[in-house]
Amino acid sequence: MSESxxxxxxxxxxxxxxEATFRALSKHGYKDLRMRDIGEExxxxxxxxxxxxxxxxxxxxxxxxxxxxxxxxSVEVADGAxxxxxxxxxxxxxxxxxxxxxxxxxxxxxxxxxxxxYAQNDDEHQAIFNDHYERIRGSIVEVVEEGIEEGVFRDVDxxxxxxxxxxxxxxxxxxxxxxxxxxxPEEAKQAIDEFIxxxxxxx
Amino acid sequence: MSESxxxxxxxxxxxxxxEATFRALSKHGYKDLRMRDIGEExxxxxxxxxxxxxxxxxxxxxxxxxxxxxxxxSVEVADGAxxxxxxxxxxxxxxxxxxxxxxxxxxxxxxxxxxxxYAQNDDEHQAIFNDHYERIRGSIVEVVEEGIEEGVFRDVDxxxxxxxxxxxxxxxxxxxxxxxxxxxPEEAKQAIDEFIxxxxxxx
Numbered sequence: 001m002s003e004s005x006x007x008x009x010x011x012x013x014x015x016x017x018x019e020a021t022f023r024a025l026s027k028h029g030y031k032d033l034r035m036r037d038i039g040e041e042x043x044x045x046x047x048x049x050x051x052x053x054x055x056x057x058x059x060x061x062x063x064x065x066x067x068x069x070x071x072x073x074s075v076e077v078a079d080g081a082x083x084x085x086x087x088x089x090x091x092x093x094x095x096x097x098x099x100x101x102x103x104x105x106x107x108x109x110x111x112x113x114x115x116x117x118y119a120q121n122d123d124e125h126q127a128i129f130n131d132h133y134e135r136i137r138g139s140i141v142e143v144v145e146e147g148i149e150e151g152v153f154r155d156v157d158x159x160x161x162x163x164x165x166x167x168x169x170x171x172x173x174x175x176x177x178x179x180x181x182x183x184x185p186e187e188a189k190q191a192i193d194e195f196i197x198x199x200x201x202x203x
Numbered sequence: 204m205s206e207s208x209x210x211x212x213x214x215x216x217x218x219x220x221x222e223a224t225f226r227a228l229s230k231h232g233y234k235d236l237r238m239r240d241i242g243e244e245x246x247x248x249x250x251x252x253x254x255x256x257x258x259x260x261x262x263x264x265x266x267x268x269x270x271x272x273x274x275x276x277s278v279e280v281a282d283g284a285x286x287x288x289x290x291x292x293x294x295x296x297x298x299x300x301x302x303x304x305x306x307x308x309x310x311x312x313x314x315x316x317x318x319x320x321y322a323q324n325d326d327e328h329q330a331i332f333n334d335h336y337e338r339i340r341g342s343i344v345e346v347v348e349e350g351i352e353e354g355v356f357r358d359v360d361x362x363x364x365x366x367x368x369x370x371x372x373x374x375x376x377x378x379x380x381x382x383x384x385x386x387x388p389e390e391a392k393q394a395i396d397e398f399i400x401x402x403x404x405x406x
Binding site: 031110113117119120126129156157160161164167168170174175178179188190192195 | 234313316317319320322323329332333336359360363364366367370371373374375377378380381382383390391393394395397398399401402
């Protein structure tokens with residue numbers, strides 16, 4: 001998108017296009033999606049999509065960033081919370097997601113996991129996911145390190161633990177979506193508590 | 204496949220078709236794959252495929268079971284191994300896979316993870332994956348329970364731990380495939396050791 005165009009209305013228009021993309025994706029799936037399917041899901045003229053995005057691929061990359069921004073931006077932790085409370089809040093948000101008016105966290109995560117699977121053949125999407133994963137893992141690592149510095153947690157390899165928790169979250173979400181295990185996020189939450197977070201206090 | 208047909212030659216023919224399917228998949232991908240693409244990857248006449256399988260969908264379901272059989276059947280544990288040694292062997296095999304002549308464990312796992320993502324819209328594939336997951340998780344749960352009974356491990360929720368380990372394995376494989384993290388299986392191995400298996404001895 002051109003930097004010189006009006007910022008405010010562009011942002012609103014982009015959001016309209018992104019939500020129309022959701023509706024089109026839920027009907028047609030990713031592989032079969034055409035730009036015109038998205039046009040049919042919004043009141044604005046279809047030319048607006050072509051004005052903002054340079055084809056389907058450019059639009060899907062922005063769409064992926066849009067889902068990721070919503071997902072990452074949704075974590076709310078009270079100021080001055082102790083490290084364990086903050087860890088719990090971050091893990092809960094990743095596992096159970098925020099509330100949305102239209103299309104739930106799980107509708108959004110279905111698209112996310114589908115694009116994740118395709119990322120192996122797509123350098124740009126792979127880079128977007130890698131940056132996102134570093135931020136998610138990094139936010140967990142940071143809290144673990146804080147807890148170690150404060151003497152609340154024992155001295156563990158924070159990077160290794162952050163990666164482990166991020167992996168468990170991803171797998172539990174994928175299991176709920178692909179295998180229909182409705183209880184997977186809750187099970188993952190309990191297992192992370194029992195076997196991973198509790199080990200922060202032992203020895 | 205009809206039960207009455209000659210079993211031995213059928214089994215060999217099926218393997219030829221399955222390996223041809225691998226070659227065709229690696230060229231065309233799952234969505235765009237046609238039966239004729241598989242025919243072009245084998246010396247036998249294409250009619251053989253239609254004799255054995257009732258269309259692309261039936262073939263892909265058998266193909267999924269074929270990959271899963273190879274994967275599950277490959278775990279070798281010495282008789283009388285102690286529970287921790289057996290756990291390590293099972294986890295290693297799931298993470299790093301067995302050796303194959305043509306198409307590596309990772310080529311096979313790419314197809315597996317792609318079909319896993321599609322399983323949300325496919326009751327038959329979802330059922331195959333669910334059975335497979337229950338066996339993988341069950342084999343870990345069994346060893347953990349053995350260790351508890353023998354007094355080698357502390358009394359943990361074996362089902363919960365089995366699910367957690369299975370989730371971590373799945374996520375690490377997916378991360379290697381989708382995000383190109385070559386070291387993911389090795390990292391997962393270390394994190395499972397450090398934070399999950401070691402907790403079997405504490406308290």
